[in-house]
Amino acid sequence: xxxxxxxIFLLCGLLSAGLAQAQLSIEITGAGASRIPVAIADFAGDxxxxxxxxxxVRSDLERxxxxxxxxxxxxxxxxxxxxxxxxxxGRGADALAAGSIARSADGRIEARFRLYDTQKATALGGAxxxxxxxxxxxxxxxxxxxxxxxxxxxxxxxxxxxAYVVKSRGQFLLxxxxxxxxxxxxxxTSTEPIISPVWSPDGSRxxxxxxxxxxxxxxxxxxxxxxxxxxxxxxxxxxxxxxSPDGRKLAVVLSKDGNSQLYAVNADGxxxxxxxxxxxxxxxxxxxADGSQIYFTSDRGGSPxxxxxxxxGGVAQRVTFDGTYNVSPRPSxxxxxxxxxxxxxxxxQLAVMDLASRQVQVLTDSTKDESPSxxxxxxxxxxxxxxxxxxxxxxxxxxxxxxxxxxxxxxDVREPAWGPFVK
Amino acid sequence: xxxxxxISLLVSVLAAxxxxxxxxxxxxxxxxxxSSGGSSSEVKPVVAGGLDASGLPRELTDPKSQLAxxxxxxxxxxxxxxxxxxxxxxxxxxxxxxxxxxxxxIQGNTDETGSREYNLSLGQKRSDAVKRALVLxxxxxxxxxxxxxxxxxxxxxxxxxxxxxxxxxxxxxxRAPDGRGEF
Numbered sequence: 001x002x003x004x005x006x007x008i009f010l011l012c013g014l015l016s017a018g019l020a021q022a023q024l025s026i027e028i029t030g031a032g033a034s035r036i037p038v039a040i041a042d043f044a045g046d047x048x049x050x051x052x053x054x055x056x057v058r059s060d061l062e063r064x065x066x067x068x069x070x071x072x073x074x075x076x077x078x079x080x081x082x083x084x085x086x087x088x089x090g091r092g093a094d095a096l097a098a099g100s101i102a103r104s105a106d107g108r109i110e111a112r113f114r115l116y117d118t119q120k121a122t123a124l125g126g127a128x129x130x131x132x133x134x135x136x137x138x139x140x141x142x143x144x145x146x147x148x149x150x151x152x153x154x155x156x157x158x159x160x161x162x163a164y165v166v167k168s169r170g171q172f173l174l175x176x177x178x179x180x181x182x183x184x185x186x187x188x189t190s191t192e193p194i195i196s197p198v199w200s201p202d203g204s205r206x207x208x209x210x211x212x213x214x215x216x217x218x219x220x221x222x223x224x225x226x227x228x229x230x231x232x233x234x235x236x237x238x239x240x241x242x243x244s245p246d247g248r249k250l251a252v253v254l255s256k257d258g259n260s261q262l263y264a265v266n267a268d269g270x271x272x273x274x275x276x277x278x279x280x281x282x283x284x285x286x287x288x289a290d291g292s293q294i295y296f297t298s299d300r301g302g303s304p305x306x307x308x309x310x311x312x313g314g315v316a317q318r319v320t321f322d323g324t325y326n327v328s329p330r331p332s333x334x335x336x337x338x339x340x341x342x343x344x345x346x347x348x349q350l351a352v353m354d355l356a357s358r359q360v361q362v363l364t365d366s367t368k369d370e371s372p373s374x375x376x377x378x379x380x381x382x383x384x385x386x387x388x389x390x391x392x393x394x395x396x397x398x399x400x401x402x403x404x405x406x407x408x409x410x411x412d413v414r415e416p417a418w419g420p421f422v423k
Numbered sequence: 424x425x426x427x428x429x430i431s432l433l434v435s436v437l438a439a440x441x442x443x444x445x446x447x448x449x450x451x452x453x454x455x456x457x458s459s460g461g462s463s464s465e466v467k468p469v470v471a472g473g474l475d476a477s478g479l480p481r482e483l484t485d486p487k488s489q490l491a492x493x494x495x496x497x498x499x500x501x502x503x504x505x506x507x508x509x510x511x512x513x514x515x516x517x518x519x520x521x522x523x524x525x526x527x528x529i530q531g532n533t534d535e536t537g538s539r540e541y542n543l544s545l546g547q548k549r550s551d552a553v554k555r556a557l558v559l560x561x562x563x564x565x566x567x568x569x570x571x572x573x574x575x576x577x578x579x580x581x582x583x584x585x586x587x588x589x590x591x592x593x594x595x596x597x598r599a600p601d602g603r604g605e606f
Contacts (some may be wrong), residue, residue: 005437193576211575216543237548240540257549259550260544260547281541281544281547281548283543284538297540298537299540303500304500304537325500325537326543328541341537347535348537368536370539371538371539389582395570415539
């Protein structure tokens with residue numbers, strides 16, 4: 001219900017231009033080397049509803065930096081209309097999507113579409129998504145995901161969600177929004193800091209660190225119900241939660257025995273187990289995608305560097321060697337790479353290591369990158385950074401070419417977390 | 424309702440201290456009219472025995488006393504207590520040895536550069552270092568608690584090196600045996 005009312009509010013907001021809500025706005029600051037030219041025809045059916053769906057599909061594809069939109073010159077095409085492939089090819093489109101929006105008797109809306117390859121003059125497939133009218137944009141995201149996957153060979157992430165923290169007027173808001181920053185909803189409001197949100201693998205819960213009881217404690221928060229549970233409240237600091245891929249455990253950092261050290265705890269707070277031991281700081285644990293390893297930051301060698309241990313504990317192996325400050329390791333969901341933050345000449349920048357070759361590439365030229373988070377398809381990395389003294393989010397492609405910036409009016413955005421694929 | 428109870432409690436406490444008979448609270452005079460009586464609405468706190476308004480002895484709060492200095496500053500990425508703070512730490516340890524009923528809370532802080540989580544751990548190392556120094560000099564383990572605020576509560580919100588240096592800091596907060604104090 002809250003989701004529906006939020007969507008309605010969003011629609012109203014789109015209609016009245018001067019929306020004074022804490023809404024993220026997106027700016028694209030880079031594009032892929034070769035973009036696939038694609039035309040999204042105007043869908044048949046109710047023009048207002050069709051515009052919401054096709055508008056969402058077009059902006060999703062364009063924002064990804066991998067597609068160039070070809071003007072459909074006002075053509076209205078449903079998914080069964082005959083397609084003049086040669087004519088669309090002549091306009092420069094390698095692919096064309098056509099579709100329709102229909103209202104069913106029970107008030108729900110069905111968005112149908114078909115995707116064509118204009119070069120080969122064949123249909124690549126199609127689908128139908130049935131939604132409540134308030135969730136029409138989600139149908140658009142689903143269609144964009146389908147097109148993205150058919151044309152790039154990789155799953156799209158337009159229908160996923162992101163979480164982040166907004167600091168505005170002395171308040172901290174933990175918010176959840178669609179991957180395009182629209183439809184923001186506030187899960188938690190606090191006068192004390194909130195840091196390190198992470199999504200449960202099923203996308204239903206967030207774990208995070210809240211200072212609301214005057215010291216850092218770890219909470220698990222069910223988004224649909226708002227129900228919260230403290231899973232770590234030991235003496236000292238409780239921080240840096242990371243879900244195991246099966247969603248049953250959290251790796252956490254506790255200072256109960258002195259230094260910040262790694263532990264694992266069941267998602268209900270039971271079964272505390274120590275994972276490692278060092279004389280210095282161990283923090284920022286993250287499970288590898290297969291759950292077998294934990295990457296973490298440690299200063300055991302004299303400066304903060306990234307290490308790796310077996311998920312059940314054991315001897316740590318050092319992973320980063322260049323420079324004197326490499327932190328915030330995030331293994332990619334496909335298991336191939338590791339994103340982290342590296343200090344170079346006093347600037348904190350997003351870097352990516354290819355885990356097979358150990359080659360490191362710095363992806364940004366900014367000075368204050370923090371908190372990287374992979375998209376579930378491993379193609380983009382969301383980070384917090386700073387522009388003009390303000391905290392903003394930036395999504396960077398793993399090759400560094402495509403950059404999107406997400407800002408919020410009148411507030412700092414930080415601590416992004418990209419959610420999992422929506423089932 | 425709570426406020427009214429509190430006011431009437433205060434009034435009865437004050438009244439009990441004077442030599443005049445305690446007025447009958449059940450007489451039912453409205454609380455508002457009682458507090459609107461001019462001079463009686465103002466209460467200047469006076470604490471006996473050299474304590475200040477926070478309930479701490481003046482040697483901890485008088486700016487002329489060394490013990491009023493509560494901050495220890497750190498170098499970038501470091502958590503060693505520098506030599507220049509040895510006498511300050513020693514003075515606080517001496518106070519804790521002489522006043523076993525007193526407790527301190529050490530809050531470790533960092534500048535805003537780098538990872539928030541690493542900074543939370545770094546702030547803990549800074550407060551732990553101060554705690555260890557106090558305990559080595561005779562303070563009891565249970566007199567000293569160390570916590571970290573990381574980069575989340577900067578004293579100086581500025582973004583230059585001077586601000587960062589001010590934020591790389593551990594603060595010592597005191598609590599008296601009666602529970603009053605700074606934390």
